[in-house]
Amino acid sequence: MKVYDRLDRQYEKFAKEYQAAALRVLDSGWYILGKEGEQFEKEFASCVGGAYCVGLNSGLDALILAVRALGIGAGDEVIVPANTYIATVLGITANGATPVFVEPDEYYNIDADRIEAAITPKTRAIMVVHLYGQAANMSAIKAIADRHKLYVIEDCAQSHTADFCGKVSGTWGDVGCFSFYPTKNLGAFGDAGAVVVNDEALAEKFRALRNYGSRVKYYNEYAGVNSRLDEMQAALLRVKLSHLAELIDERRTLKEKYLQGIKNSAIILPKVREGAGHVWHLFVVRCERRNELHDFLEQRGIHTQIHYPVPPHLQKCYEYLGHKKGDFPIAEKFANEVLSLPFYNGMTDDEINFVINVVNEF
Numbered sequence: 001m002k003v004y005d006r007l008d009r010q011y012e013k014f015a016k017e018y019q020a021a022a023l024r025v026l027d028s029g030w031y032i033l034g035k036e037g038e039q040f041e042k043e044f045a046s047c048v049g050g051a052y053c054v055g056l057n058s059g060l061d062a063l064i065l066a067v068r069a070l071g072i073g074a075g076d077e078v079i080v081p082a083n084t085y086i087a088t089v090l091g092i093t094a095n096g097a098t099p100v101f102v103e104p105d106e107y108y109n110i111d112a113d114r115i116e117a118a119i120t121p122k123t124r125a126i127m128v129v130h131l132y133g134q135a136a137n138m139s140a141i142k143a144i145a146d147r148h149k150l151y152v153i154e155d156c157a158q159s160h161t162a163d164f165c166g167k168v169s170g171t172w173g174d175v176g177c178f179s180f181y182p183t184k185n186l187g188a189f190g191d192a193g194a195v196v197v198n199d200e201a202l203a204e205k206f207r208a209l210r211n212y213g214s215r216v217k218y219y220n221e222y223a224g225v226n227s228r229l230d231e232m233q234a235a236l237l238r239v240k241l242s243h244l245a246e247l248i249d250e251r252r253t254l255k256e257k258y259l260q261g262i263k264n265s266a267i268i269l270p271k272v273r274e275g276a277g278h279v280w281h282l283f284v285v286r287c288e289r290r291n292e293l294h295d296f297l298e299q300r301g302i303h304t305q306i307h308y309p310v311p312p313h314l315q316k317c318y319e320y321l322g323h324k325k326g327d328f329p330i331a332e333k334f335a336n337e338v339l340s341l342p343f344y345n346g347m348t349d350d351e352i353n354f355v356i357n358v359v360n361e362f
């Protein structure tokens with residue numbers, strides 16, 4: 001048996017609906033900034049409980065434009081978890097601002113207790129990531145941000161509808177940044193992203209920024225970009241959004257099977273913080289002999305992934321920041337030990353039991 005993260009199962013489950021939506025767009029003769037996008041923005045904003053959603057090209061664009069829209073740039077510092085995907089950090093550096101890394105806690109999210117030590121007079125914002133689908137410790141983080149008058153930007157690329165104490169990720173801070181990359185819990189069939197905000201003027205700014213910086217055609221207020229969610233992706237996302245709750249429920253059933261079934265003292269299972277909602281974007285375990293575990297599974301037909309093997313502060317592109325190995329030992333340890341087991345909608349009992357048995361044999 002071969003087991004790997006696959007997207008065809010969730011497509012097949014709703015294939016008729018996706019096909020109808022795609023045909024509707026093709027037949028409409030209108031492909032960018034139209035009714036589907038507007039509807040999706042309304043539906044997604046209401047799903048997460050934010051006032052406004054602005055559809056964009058990607059999650060990275062959401063992060064870049066969030067930093068830009070808040071007026072953060074050269075000379076400014078933004079606090080960011082040391083344990084995250086590179087895109088989070090690119091959102092900061094693409095604007096000329098400086099990322100200031102903070103170690104993760106045992107839930108893989110930014111450790112709120114270490115944030116204040118990283119604040120300087122140049123700090124303008126805290127960029128939070130709700131990694132793997134679990135909301136970060138938002139009550140504590142929001143309190144710190146308020147005390148120091150800092151913006152909060154949330155990277156929700158992995159956390160669609162995950163909440164902390166009942167408040168959904170993406171609505172705690174000033175801007176919630178979402179990715180709809182195909183593998184995400186709410187994935188499109190190509191690149192797509194969005195921001196969610198509560199401030200109408202800020203929403204207007206994002207609408208201009210995504211469209212060359214223009215509100216009125218051919219009159220440009222900002223030096224903007226082209227980052228529009230197209231009608232095809234919006235229509236397909238509307239279908240998926242209508243099934244999102246059931247897709248997340250299925251992921252919760254699957255994670256429970258892993259949590260109950262995996263019994264191996266070499267493996268650390270994921271934990272959920274009190275008060276944190278988890279939408280289980282990934283099922284990430286830790287193992288000191290991670291590379292051996294990876295190879296062991298691979299040889300038996302189980303393809304796993306590493307999210308992520310090299311933390312941003314050790315990436316070649318950030319050499320100029322002057323960090324070295326050992327600067328963030330917890331993030332580095334995680335990078336050496338994490339392994340994402342196959343985990344996808346439509347995973348069968350046979351497939352998950354096979355993975356559980358092989359993991360227990362290790």
Ligand SMILES: *Cc1c(COP(=O)(O)O)cnc(C)c1O
Nearest residue numbers: 058059060085087088157179181
């Ligand atoms: C996927 C992801 C992004 C980037 O989203 P894209 O749509 O691929 O640009 C950003 N941050 C995190 C944490 C992600 O997982």
